[in-house]
Amino acid sequence: DQQVKQNSPSLSVQEGRISILNCDYTNSMFDYFLWYKKYPAEGPTFLISISSIKDKNEDGRFTVFLNKSAKHLSLHIVPSQPGDSAVYFCAARSGAGSYQLTFGKGTKLSVIP
């Protein structure tokens, strides 16, 4: 059973608009969440993270929102750029000091010029 779900396999957005990528989780023990970005033929690259003690974290054009009661997080990219076209993976872990990441299967974002 998937503990981290990214229900949209793909998403298309116009350049300059907002991209919203969603992620749901089932394990209430998860307390730290990460987003990774992956280009074809490359490895995933860490993008942004959020601890469960927060509900929002921003880094430039990227903002992650966490709704613990709904077990849902989202990544907002504003404004979207063609270079943002990639597969985005949501990942989660439980416990301070934990190394074990559980990944979603990814959402492919296409930003159309």
Next chain:
Amino acid sequence: DAGVIQSPRHEVTEMGQEVTLRCKPISGHNSLFWYRQTMMRGLELLIYFNNNVPIDDSGMPEDRFSAKMPNASFSTLKIQPSEPRDSAVYFCASSLVQDQPQHFGDGTRLSIL
């Protein structure tokens, strides 16, 4: 700074052959991870090393899989004998300490015929 380096990038071999995948982690990182990515199961952790010592190999699918880390700058993942169902992309990742964001290599795409 050099990232995580994996070799080979692509490997095609026949069923029954031995396959060895190699990884050089980022210098100074004490945690090393091997992952496998498939369409069906996504990214799965195979094994985790801390300071060159295998800590968690619960994700290694079968005894045909083995991993070593003889020193802080080199790790191998070996499959012997290989089977078609082992075809996947194998990623190596490292982190400064176990709960810091993991940095991934570009992966080895393995095809077993």
